[in-house]
Amino acid sequence: MSLTHVLTPIKVGPVELRNRVVRPAHGTRLAYHSFDDLAEYHALRAEGGVGLSILEIMGVHPTTPLSVNAYNPAHAEGYRRMMGRLKPQGMKVFQQLWHGGHHTMPADGSPPWSASDEPGPVIGVVPVAMTKMMIDEIVGAFADAARKCEEWGLDGVEVHAAHGYLLHQFFSPNTNKREDDYGGSFENRARFTMEVLAAIRASVSKSMAVCVRIAPDDTEAGAGIEDNARLLDMMQSAGLIDLIDVSFGNKQTYPKMDRWHA
Numbered sequence: 008m009s010l011t012h013v014l015t016p017i018k019v020g021p022v023e024l025r026n027r028v029v030r031p032a033h034g035t036r037l038a039y040h041s042f043d044d045l046a047e048y049h050a051l052r053a054e055g056g057v058g059l060s061i062l063e064i065m066g067v068h069p070t071t072p073l074s075v076n077a078y079n080p081a082h083a084e085g086y087r088r089m090m091g092r093l094k095p096q097g098m099k100v101f102q103q104l105w106h107g108g109h110h111t112m113p114a115d116g117s118p119p120w121s122a123s124d125e126p127g128p129v130i131g132v133v134p135v136a137m138t139k140m141m142i143d144e145i146v147g148a149f150a151d152a153a154r155k156c157e158e159w160g161l162d163g164v165e166v167h168a169a170h171g172y173l174l175h176q177f178f179s180p181n182t183n184k185r186e187d188d189y190g191g192s193f194e195n196r197a198r199f200t201m202e203v204l205a206a207i208r209a210s211v212s213k214s215m216a217v218c219v220r221i222a223p224d225d226t227e228a229g230a231g232i233e234d235n236a237r238l239l240d241m242m243q244s245a246g247l248i249d250l251i252d253v254s255f256g257n258k259q260t261y262p263k264m265d266r267w268h269a
């Protein structure tokens with residue numbers, strides 16, 4: 008079998024990949040122990056010739072803490088060191104930006120944030136239905152995180168709008184019961200994600216790639232393939248994305264909750 012196309016360069020917006028071997032984000036959680044271990048893990052893939060690695064989910068706000076968090080100054084230092092190790096290898100590196108919504112507990116133990124006050128199946132805690140002020144705060148947090156990623160030397164960011172996390176909780180009628188400008192119609196359910204992408208575009212330079220990961224719901228009455236295709240059209244027409252990463256499913260239907268991972 009010929010690998011003519013796989014092993015030739017391709018551009019993702021402003022970023023040229025040396026080939027089309029792309030590793031999607033997967034949570035290693037190595038940074039809980041050591042950023043140097045995380046750097047070494049990715050450096051081995053870079054040395055093996057990978058074109059693009061998308062780094063695992065990064066919490067953008069203290070309401071959704073994880074092993075890597077954009078707002079933690081100690082993690083900033085870890086990222087700078089990691090990019091110093093990865094940059095010379097020629098592999099491009101994007102960072103996935105994430106808010107878990109009703110699947111994660113805020114660092115201070117207060118209730119999770121979501122579109123509506125219905126608990127998710129992972130932690131089962133009743134979340135706060137976000138106010139407009141909270142929505143604006145999270146839009147700003149995504150933009151700040153993207154700007155930091157550029158400062159730390161990453162080549163792009165991917166907004167995690169899939170798998171039943173916060174942005175998906177707003178987009179899916181299954182989890183969004185709002186009656187304001189962020190609920191009901193397709194445009195309203197899409198508004199939060201569109202605002203996040205627009206804020207990111209405005210906060211990074213033209214040399215950063217901006218990507219999105221989406222996933223059609225496989226739940227009855229959820230946001231299916233048609234809704235997602237329409238969302239992508241809207242993002243593309245507005246010039247907000249350089250790459251579409253299509254996944255499938257969400258936490259609402261994940262069959263093995265006891266083995267939950269990101």
Ligand SMILES: Cc1cc2nc3c(=O)[nH]c(=O)nc-3n(C[C@H](O)[C@H](O)[C@H](O)COP(=O)(O)O)c2cc1C
Nearest residue numbers: 031032033034035062063064103167220254268269
């Ligand atoms: C351990 C593990 C962690 C994952 N973490 C993430 C993640 O941080 N972000 C994400 O969007 N997907 C995550 N995924 C999903 C993967 O990106 C990918 O879509 C999935 O493994 C299917 O890969 P395939 O399309 O090569 O079969 C994770 C998957 C696994 C197995």
